Amino acid sequence: MNTRASASELSAAQPAVGSSHAHESARAQVAGAVSYIDDLPEIKGTLYAALILSNVAHGRLDGVDTSAALAMPGVCDVVLSKDIPGDKILAAFAHDEPVFAIDTVQFVGQVIGLVVAETVMQARRAARAVKLQITPLPAILTVPDALKAQSFVLPPVHVRRGDAAAALGSARHRLQGSFEVGGQEHFYLEGQIAYALPLEQKQWWIYSSTQHPGEVQHWVSHALGLENNAVRVECRRMGGGFGGKETQAGHLAVWAAVAANKTGKPVKLRLDRDEDFMVTGKRHPFAYEYDVGFDDTGRITGLKLQLAANCGFSADLSGPVADRAVFHSDNAYFLEDVEIASFRCKTNTQSHTAFRGFGGPQGVIVIESIMGDIARVLNQDALDVRMRNLYGIDERNVTHYQMKVEDNILHALLPQLEASSNYRKRQQAVADWNAGSAVIKRGLAITPVKFGISFTATLFNQAGALVHVYTDGSVQVNHGGTEMGQGLHTKVAQIVADELGVPFERVIVTASDTSKIPNASATAASAGTDLNGRAAQFAARHIRDNLAAYVCGLDAVGAGAVQFSGGKIITPKRTRDWNDVVKEAYANRIQLWSDGFYRTPKIHYDKTTLTGRPFYYFAYGAACTEVAIDTLTGESRVLAVDILHDVGRSINPAIDVGQIEGGFVQGMGWLTTEQLVWNDNGLLTTHAPSTYKIPATGDIPQHLKIDFWHEPNREDNVGGSKAVGEPPFMLAISVYEALRNAISAARDGVGVKESVTLIAPATAENVLRALGRLR
Structure with missing residues (x-):
């Protein structure tokens, strides 16, 4: 023209x-009209693998009898550690996780080998027919037991600034406490799956439902004794991941590839939901102990904090997960004299792994719990206490890992949410309700989030x-x-x-x-x-x-x-x-x-001292949540949520709203309904939707209002945007704090004034325990 x-x-x-x-x-x-891996057309001659699993938490593997399995219809072969032509031990960082169990088993559900058959059901039936000879050994199943035995997957890490002991000794007020938060199952809709296709000249094509195709390529090539260029990994889409397919998907791909290598045929391996629960790692459960000093206004003057992560039997990503928990144990607050000890505990359970927030939620929740406890001790509004402790703009603006907070918007964002949510008026309405209701108590809380964006391992950026x-x-x-x-x-x-x-x-x-x-x-x-x-x-x-x-x-x-x-x-x-x-x-x-x-520019980080600038920028937000509890049954409900979130200049507002909603509800599940239970033998008993409860549509609050903080990223990020995948998850900590406030109101009514210890998730049983009605 x-x-x-x-x-x-x-x-x-x-x-x-x-x-x-x-x-x-x-x-x-x-x-x-779209395809996931299990929908792809299969190559003629494709075989199917099923897992042979340990039924003992810790033991010596004395023998594997496969004769009955091999005699069953359709069974083609059994694959064990001896059939791996290359590296028999693979892991993300520590190189401490065997592809198949070799001499010992270390958790119930550890993979010992595979049965390969002509159909999925033939393979699964035969896998159950394999007889295992295992001599049980003592098992460590809990964080307290691991701490007592000094059982760690990685050495403890200590971060210090100032003199916490002196600050605590001279503090006007001092408070000690401890509590626990549980893990969380990823519960992606598409389970773990891989399809391994041998090609010509020792080349491979792997279809993997993975968040990290490059790592899958690396693991498969090492297990097969090949160079990386011989393995091609493809992933068009996953039906959810949430961190559970970052390293864990690599195991499926290796298992399928080793089976395909032995049989010379394409092999598909898909876990059913029970197997997925039993085999794969979860969000790390954490246990906390703290000793905090503060002044009459609630401002923290000294803090000693212990974070103990249940890592499972191997390191997986526990190092960086625990590091990020340390980085985020300040959340939005300046800690001048602080001492943090981080323990990475080895237990005979699944090897816990990445999950949305990657340790950040486990760091944020402890400092938010401390803020709530300080407010209760001083009989002050918790939002006021939080505001007094925020990082400053021109001073009090350097983190305990020596990164300057240069983009702090919380001094403006929190008052805006306070006004838009009618926080003060609703606080009075909640107090009036509680004064007139003997059984149903309500709680209201505003909590902020300051979440660092970047891989803490700089090379991945x-x-x-x-x-x-x-x-x-x-x-x-x-x-x-x-x-x-x-x-x-x-x-x-x-x-x-x-x-x-x-x-x-x-x-x-x-x-x-x-x-x-x-x-x-x-x-x-x-x-x-x-x-x-x-x-x-x-x-x-x-x-x-x-x-x-x-x-x-x-x-x-x-x-x-x-x-x-x-x-x-x-x-x-x-x-x-x-x-x-x-x-x-x-x-x-x-x-x-x-x-x-x-x-990514500007970032640097010394992993030996946990200091530097590990994050390019911070994403901020805050949530105001109102809840109700039944003090007779322990049941709870989230009534209303108002969120003000910092997405920078949004690239796609509708997608960002969806991420905020989904992140918040997933966080709410972690803290209310999603309970993982291992019995005394190390068996995960909540390994199906019938026993493990994610939030359903009826759990979503009727009032869920989301607003954006309209200010572009001050760093030169794409489109002026900010990351939105993980930060909203931690906004759900407002649910936990609102529940503690409701419990506190119930206890105040019967003359109990001490701080509230609420084990998360806040199931009905744990709410009753916090109320003192169940022991």
Whole structure:
């Protein structure tokens, strides 16, 4: 088109970034028109594997009798540790987890081997027929027992600032306490699954439901004794992950690949829900002890804190999880004289792993509990106590790990939520209710969150992407991140569409694939869009620059005069159609594809001292939650929630709201209904939906109001946005604090004034224990 651009043309196109585009595969998903791994067409001759599991928490493995299993119909083979051609021990960091149990078993559910058969049911029946000879050994099942035995998967870590002992000795007020929080099952809708296909010349194609295809590639190649380039790993999408498919998915892929290597046939391995519960790691349970000193206003003057994580039988990701708990044990508050001891306890249970928040929730909850206790002791409003302890703007603004808090918005955000939620008026209404109700008590609480964004292992803060523009003007993107329902591919497509000035619908994102983007980091740490979106933006920008230079040559204008918008390429002289320019550029041998690479700036971290700047920025938020408890039954209900959350400049408001809602409700489940119970023999007894209760639709509060804090990220992040995957999870700690306030109101009514110890999750039994009605 050879007409001059008008002002209306320049403003006609709406940018993709900032718009609430539907999830890129949402319509196809609800129509049942997308494929997960178990839906993929299977290669002829595919076999199916089933797990042989230990039924003892700790013991010497004396023998494995497979004769009965091998005699069963359809059974092709049994795979044990001796059948692994390469490395028999694999793990994310510590290299301490055997692929299959070798000489000992270390938890109920540890995988000893596989049965491979022609059908899934044949394999599962035969696996149950394998006879195990195990001599039981003493088992450690709890954190107190592990601490007593000095049983650790990694050495303890201590962080100190100032002189906590002296500060406590001179404190106007002093308070000690202890409590526990439980773990949490990921409960992704799509269970763990892998499909291993042997190819020619010792090459492999692995379909894995994984958050980290690069690590799966690494593990499979090492187990098979191959170089990484022989293994290709692909993941189009997961049916949920939440951290449970960061390292744990690698085990499935290795097991399937080892079986396929022995049989010479493709092998699929899919866990049923019970197996998934029994085999895979959970959120780390934590136990806390604290000694806090504070003044008459509630401001903390000294703190000694012990965090003990139940890590299970191996390290997995327990080191960085426990580190992040240490980093977030301040949450939003300045701690001048502080001493923190972090213990990484080894127990004979599943090896616990990443879960949304990655240790952050276990750090935040302890300091929020302390704030609530201080307020009760001083008979002051807990929000006032929290406000007095916040990090300052010009002073009191350096964390206990020596990072300066430069973007603190909580001094403005909290008062805004206080006003918009009618907190003061509702506090009085709750007090009036409690004065007139003998059985049903209510509680109200506002808690903030300050969550650090970046991998604390600095090397993972990098990403790559490929952008291809085809001669018809359509665009294809591939990047190192994985899609698990969180909308990463949608946001990346929006970013690329904006950069090239084309409609969102013209951009597609293809399956995560190690043959396209090598050495990609896990999609975790809430950094998926920050890293991969930026890399894709850089790749698209290279193409845009190529096209701009071409058009500048045609119109004899400077590069800064070219605009890309609404499928048009516009200069002061002409407006051209995007498709036409692409075709012309190809004909003139202009490169229409590019790669992009991004690494997060400014971050550094000394893991020996736990000091430095581990995070690029902080994401903030706050929640006001009202609850009710029945003091006779212990039952509780969340009545109303108001959230004000910091997402920076939102790339996709609808997706961000969904992440905030989902994160909050998942956090609410962790703290109220989702209870993991191991019996005295180390058996996880809550290993099915019938015994493990995630929140259902009836548990969602009728009033759930979410507002954004409208201020762009002060750091140069993609689109001015902030990460939104994990921070909202910790807003649910307001539920826990509101429950403690309701319990406190009930205890005050019978003359009990001491602080409230509430074991989480706050099941009916644990609420009754906190009320003193159950022992």
